[in-house]
Amino acid sequence: MAQWIIPVIALFVFLGLIVQANRKMGGVRKDGRPNQVPWGLVMVFCALGIFVTMVHMINLAGFETGPEHSLMGRFGG
Template structure:
Protein backbone atom coordinates (compact mmCIF):
# COMPACT_ATOMS: atom_id res chain seq x y z
CA UNK A 1 0.00 0.00 0.00
CA UNK A 2 2.88 2.34 0.76
CA UNK A 3 4.22 1.84 -2.79
CA UNK A 4 0.92 3.09 -4.20
CA UNK A 5 0.86 6.16 -1.96
CA UNK A 6 4.44 7.08 -2.83
CA UNK A 7 3.82 6.55 -6.55
CA UNK A 8 0.63 8.63 -6.58
CA UNK A 9 2.27 11.36 -4.51
CA UNK A 10 5.23 11.51 -6.88
CA UNK A 11 2.88 11.64 -9.87
CA UNK A 12 1.07 14.63 -8.38
CA UNK A 13 4.32 16.46 -7.52
CA UNK A 14 5.99 15.79 -10.87
CA UNK A 15 2.79 16.68 -12.73
CA UNK A 16 2.64 19.98 -10.85
CA UNK A 17 6.28 20.69 -11.68
CA UNK A 18 5.56 19.91 -15.34
CA UNK A 19 2.61 22.30 -15.39
CA UNK A 20 4.72 25.00 -13.72
CA UNK A 21 7.53 24.44 -16.25
CA UNK A 22 5.00 24.71 -19.09
CA UNK A 23 3.77 28.03 -17.77
CA UNK A 24 7.35 29.37 -17.53
CA UNK A 25 8.38 28.16 -21.00
CA UNK A 26 9.06 31.06 -23.37
CA UNK A 27 8.74 33.83 -20.80
CA UNK A 28 11.32 36.29 -19.48
CA UNK A 29 12.24 37.36 -15.96
CA UNK A 30 10.14 40.29 -14.75
CA UNK A 31 12.80 42.31 -12.99
CA UNK A 32 15.33 42.67 -15.84
CA UNK A 33 13.63 41.18 -18.96
CA UNK A 34 16.39 38.61 -19.49
CA UNK A 35 15.76 34.94 -20.34
CA UNK A 36 15.42 32.42 -17.53
CA UNK A 37 18.55 30.52 -16.53
CA UNK A 38 16.62 27.29 -15.97
CA UNK A 39 15.94 25.37 -19.21
CA UNK A 40 12.20 24.92 -18.63
CA UNK A 41 11.76 22.88 -21.81
CA UNK A 42 14.17 20.22 -20.55
CA UNK A 43 12.50 20.24 -17.14
CA UNK A 44 9.15 19.62 -18.81
CA UNK A 45 10.51 16.76 -20.94
CA UNK A 46 12.12 15.26 -17.83
CA UNK A 47 8.79 15.40 -16.02
CA UNK A 48 7.05 13.55 -18.84
CA UNK A 49 9.77 10.88 -18.80
CA UNK A 50 9.47 10.45 -15.02
CA UNK A 51 5.69 10.20 -15.26
CA UNK A 52 6.10 7.43 -17.86
CA UNK A 53 8.47 5.55 -15.54
CA UNK A 54 6.02 5.86 -12.65
CA UNK A 55 3.17 4.54 -14.81
CA UNK A 56 5.30 1.52 -15.78
CA UNK A 57 6.14 0.99 -12.09
CA UNK A 58 2.46 1.09 -11.18
CA UNK A 59 1.69 -1.43 -13.93
CA UNK A 60 4.30 -3.70 -12.36
CA UNK A 61 2.62 -3.24 -8.98
CA UNK A 62 -0.67 -4.40 -10.50
CA UNK A 63 1.05 -7.51 -11.86
CA UNK A 64 1.41 -6.71 -15.55
CA UNK A 65 4.77 -8.01 -16.75
CA UNK A 66 6.68 -5.28 -18.58
CA UNK A 67 9.97 -5.40 -20.40
CA UNK A 68 11.33 -6.66 -23.71
CA UNK A 69 11.14 -10.36 -22.80
CA UNK A 70 7.38 -10.09 -22.26
CA UNK A 71 6.67 -8.03 -25.39
CA UNK A 72 4.68 -9.12 -28.40
CA UNK A 73 7.76 -9.83 -30.50
CA UNK A 74 9.98 -11.06 -27.69
CA UNK A 75 13.64 -10.22 -27.34
CA UNK A 76 15.47 -9.59 -30.62
Protein backbone atom coordinates in the same frame (compact mmCIF):
# COMPACT_ATOMS: atom_id res chain seq x y z
CA MET B 1 0.17 0.40 0.77
CA ALA B 2 3.28 2.62 0.69
CA GLN B 3 4.28 1.04 -2.61
CA TRP B 4 1.22 2.75 -4.14
CA ILE B 5 1.34 6.03 -2.21
CA ILE B 6 4.88 7.00 -3.19
CA PRO B 7 4.38 6.54 -6.99
CA VAL B 8 1.08 8.45 -6.88
CA ILE B 9 2.78 11.33 -5.05
CA ALA B 10 5.66 11.22 -7.57
CA LEU B 11 3.14 11.29 -10.42
CA PHE B 12 1.46 14.41 -9.05
CA VAL B 13 4.82 16.09 -8.39
CA PHE B 14 5.92 15.45 -11.98
CA LEU B 15 2.60 16.76 -13.29
CA GLY B 16 2.91 19.87 -11.15
CA LEU B 17 6.45 20.48 -12.38
CA ILE B 18 5.28 20.14 -15.99
CA VAL B 19 2.56 22.73 -15.39
CA GLN B 20 5.09 25.06 -13.72
CA ALA B 21 7.61 24.58 -16.55
CA ASN B 22 4.90 25.25 -19.12
CA ARG B 23 3.99 28.52 -17.42
CA LYS B 24 7.61 29.67 -17.14
CA MET B 25 8.98 28.44 -20.46
CA GLY B 26 7.51 30.97 -22.87
CA GLY B 27 7.84 34.05 -20.72
CA VAL B 28 10.57 36.49 -19.89
CA ARG B 29 11.59 37.34 -16.36
CA LYS B 30 10.32 40.59 -14.85
CA ASP B 31 13.74 42.20 -15.13
CA GLY B 32 14.09 41.23 -18.81
CA ARG B 33 16.93 38.75 -18.37
CA PRO B 34 16.72 35.21 -19.77
CA ASN B 35 15.58 32.35 -17.56
CA GLN B 36 18.32 30.61 -15.57
CA VAL B 37 16.45 27.29 -15.48
CA PRO B 38 16.12 25.43 -18.80
CA TRP B 39 12.36 24.85 -18.48
CA GLY B 40 12.13 22.82 -21.68
CA LEU B 41 14.63 20.32 -20.30
CA VAL B 42 12.76 20.20 -16.99
CA MET B 43 9.58 19.38 -18.91
CA VAL B 44 11.28 16.57 -20.86
CA PHE B 45 12.67 14.95 -17.71
CA CYS B 46 9.29 15.24 -15.98
CA ALA B 47 7.64 13.47 -18.92
CA LEU B 48 10.27 10.72 -18.61
CA GLY B 49 9.56 10.51 -14.88
CA ILE B 50 5.82 10.17 -15.53
CA PHE B 51 6.46 7.36 -18.01
CA VAL B 52 8.73 5.47 -15.58
CA THR B 53 6.24 5.99 -12.74
CA MET B 54 3.37 4.66 -14.87
CA VAL B 55 5.39 1.55 -15.83
CA HIS B 56 6.19 1.01 -12.16
CA MET B 57 2.51 1.31 -11.22
CA ILE B 58 1.56 -1.19 -13.94
CA ASN B 59 4.12 -3.59 -12.47
CA LEU B 60 2.66 -3.03 -9.00
CA ALA B 61 -0.77 -3.92 -10.36
CA GLY B 62 0.58 -7.36 -11.27
CA PHE B 63 1.11 -6.99 -15.00
CA GLU B 64 4.55 -7.90 -16.32
CA THR B 65 6.32 -5.31 -18.47
CA GLY B 66 9.59 -5.49 -20.32
CA PRO B 67 10.93 -6.85 -23.60
CA GLU B 68 10.65 -10.52 -22.60
CA HIS B 69 6.87 -10.12 -22.23
CA SER B 70 6.25 -8.33 -25.52
CA LEU B 71 4.51 -9.81 -28.54
CA MET B 72 7.77 -10.29 -30.46
CA GLY B 73 9.92 -11.56 -27.58
CA ARG B 74 13.19 -10.06 -26.41
CA PHE B 75 14.85 -9.69 -29.82
CA GLY B 76 11.81 -9.24 -32.05
CA GLY B 77 12.74 -12.17 -34.23
